[in-house]
Amino acid sequence: MPQHNLYIQNTLSRQKEKFEPLHPPHVGLYVCGPTVYGEAHLGHARPYVTFDVLYRYLSHLGYKVRYVRNITDVGHLENDGDEGEDKIAKKARLEQLEPMEVVELYTESFHESMRLLNNHHPGIEPRASGHIPEQIEMIQRIIDNGFAYVSNGSVYFDVSTYAQNNDYGKLSGRVIEELIAGAGNERRELEGQEEKRNPADFALWKKADERHIMRWSSPWSIGFPGWHIECSAMSRKYLGETFDIHGGGMDLVFPHHESEIAQSKGSCGHAPVKYWMHNNMITINGRKMGKSLGNFITLKEFFEGSNALLEQAYSPMTIRFFILQAHYRSTLDFSNEALKAAEKAYKRIYNGLRSLRSLEHPGEASSPDDQLKERVLSAINQCYEGLNDDLNTAVTIAALFELLKIINSLKGGQIAWEKLEPEVFESLRNTYALMVETILGLREERGKTAQFSEVLMDTILEAYRSAKERKDYSQVDAIRARLKSEGIVVKDAKTGISWDYEE
Numbered sequence: 416m417p418q419h420n421l422y423i424q425n426t427l428s429r430q431k432e433k434f435e436p437l438h439p440p441h442v443g444l445y446v447c448g449p450t451v452y453g454e455a456h457l458g459h460a461r462p463y464v465t466f467d468v469l470y471r472y473l474s475h476l477g478y479k480v481r482y483v484r485n486i487t488d489v490g491h492l493e494n495d496g497d498e499g500e501d502k503i504a505k506k507a508r509l510e511q512l513e514p515m516e517v518v519e520l521y522t523e524s525f526h527e528s529m530r531l532l533n534n535h536h537p538g539i540e541p542r543a544s545g546h547i548p549e550q551i552e553m554i555q556r557i558i559d560n561g562f563a564y565v566s567n568g569s570v571y572f573d574v575s576t577y578a579q580n581n582d583y584g585k586l587s588g589r590v591i592e593e594l595i596a597g598a599g600n601e602r603r604e605l606e607g608q609e610e611k612r613n614p615a616d617f618a619l620w621k622k623a624d625e626r627h628i629m630r631w632s633s634p635w636s637i638g639f640p641g642w643h644i645e646c647s648a649m650s651r652k653y654l655g656e657t658f659d660i661h662g663g664g665m666d667l668v669f670p671h672h673e674s675e676i677a678q679s680k681g682s683c684g685h686a687p688v689k690y691w692m693h694n695n696m697i698t699i700n701g702r703k704m705g706k707s708l709g710n711f712i713t714l715k716e717f718f719e720g721s722n723a724l725l726e727q728a729y730s731p732m733t734i735r736f737f738i739l740q741a742h743y744r745s746t747l748d749f750s751n752e753a754l755k756a757a758e759k760a761y762k763r764i765y766n767g768l769r770s771l772r773s774l775e776h777p778g779e780a781s782s783p784d785d786q787l788k789e790r791v792l793s794a795i796n797q798c799y800e801g802l803n804d805d806l807n808t809a810v811t812i813a814a815l816f817e818l819l820k821i822i823n824s825l826k827g828g829q830i831a832w833e834k835l836e837p838e839v840f841e842s843l844r845n846t847y848a849l850m851v852e853t854i855l856g857l858r859e860e861r862g863k864t865a866q867f868s869e870v871l872m873d874t875i876l877e878a879y880r881s882a883k884e885r886k887d888y889s890q891v892d893a894i895r896a897r898l899k900s901e902g903i904v905v906k907d908a909k910t911g912i913s914w915d916y917e918e
């Protein structure tokens with residue numbers, strides 16, 4: 416049984432709770448995936464990087480994590496409501512494509528961006544359109560239990576009946592009376608609302624009109640599922656009626672996740688999820704970044720620098736580091752300055768890892784320094800404490816910078832090897848590499864334009880050294896300048912010649 420001290424903030428209780436899975440060592444993790452009607456943007460990267468780190472940390476602790484992240488390829492309507500055009504069908508109409516061509520195109524592009532960000536692929540990635548029978552079955556059970564009704568071929572969840580004996584609004588903190596009384600005021604005029612008994616009711620199944628080209632047979636009409644029922648049906652299929660963690664962006668708490676709870680309770684009588692986790696939003700000048708707001712920058716544009724808001728290109732690891740530098744529940748504001756700082760910090764962290772790999776402890780410490788040992792052990796401890804405190808990667812990264820100072824002092828000779836015991840150095844080395852690569856999921860990005868190998872770099876530095884020996888300074892300068900243009904600096908120290916990523 417994994418031993419750990421991990422606490423996570425549960426949106427449902429609004430408290431940090433000790434993580435105790437339902438069926439250890441197994442953990443069920445469900446994260447709402449993208450609606451694939453356009454390129455993934457920075458706002459998408461945050462939940463997927465956050466829950467990738469959670470997946471990595473839980474796996475490191477010894478849990479067997481089943482990670483499910485869906486693809487929404489039908490049923491997500493404009494404005495996230497029950498009316499309007501399907502987002503994918505609309506894109507298909509505008510681009511004169513089949514809806515499934517739109518889905519393939521943007522699913523593949525999403526996967527490519529996730530790979531570049533070094534996110535693990537989920538264990539299961541179900542598509543909503545591939546799980547229509549499961550959704551129909553779940554809707555039927557909700558109707559049979561008296562929590563949904565059929566109206567003109569569509570099926571709606573009956574919020575006021577459900578709320579008589581259930582806590583509708585608990586997750587989002589919304590007040591049910593206000594939802595029922597007030598939600599309709601501005602919506603009432605919208606088409607289709609007259610089908611509902613109450614404006615707070617939400618669609619489980621929609622009868623397809625002539626605009627909806629994605630349609631399936633059901634007991635109620637030829638139509639398509641509501642957006643919320645998709646996640647309920649797919650998470651139940653792969654993780655069971657109750658599972659451990661459900662993640663997503665804060666903007667999904669209401670109505671999406673609130674509705675998921677109601678659908679599960681309405682169909683099988685109990686809550687679907689033990690821990691609800693929500694990441695905060697990425698903002699641009701204080702406003703949420705989103706497709707519907709038109710102020711988003713796609714991940715591809717970041718990687719290429721091809722957006723007027725960007726002063727340069729930012730690599731996938733810079734984006735990953737930028738996201739991890741903040742706690743996932745804090746807001747994160749986009750700016751070129753913040754991204755440049757993240758780029759520099761990422762390179763410093765990685766140079767530290769390269770240094771560590773080249774450093775060799777001579778084998779014994781003749782005058783061990785207890786204070787130094789304490790400093791190292793406390794920073795190592797802080798790496799874990801950060802993660803255990805609701806996945807606070809900002810704290811972990813601060814601890815890595817503390818370890819980095821020690822690494823650089825060992826490398827530069829300011830700290831003598833005889834002061835640090837070999838086993839303490841070994842812990843430092845192991846923890847640093849584990850945190851940077853295995854848990855935070857950072858990886859080395861070499862050069863701006865091309866991949867190059869260590870052997871090649873050794874050869875270049877050899878040429879540099881011999882140019883210096885024969886006092887051919889124009890050659891020395893030329894090599895330095897050429898490497899600098901690739902983001903590499905030659906370190907010419909008394910102890911030897913080496914290279915680093917330019918910070």
Ligand SMILES: [Zn+2]
Nearest residue numbers: 447448646671
């Ligand atoms: Zn979802």
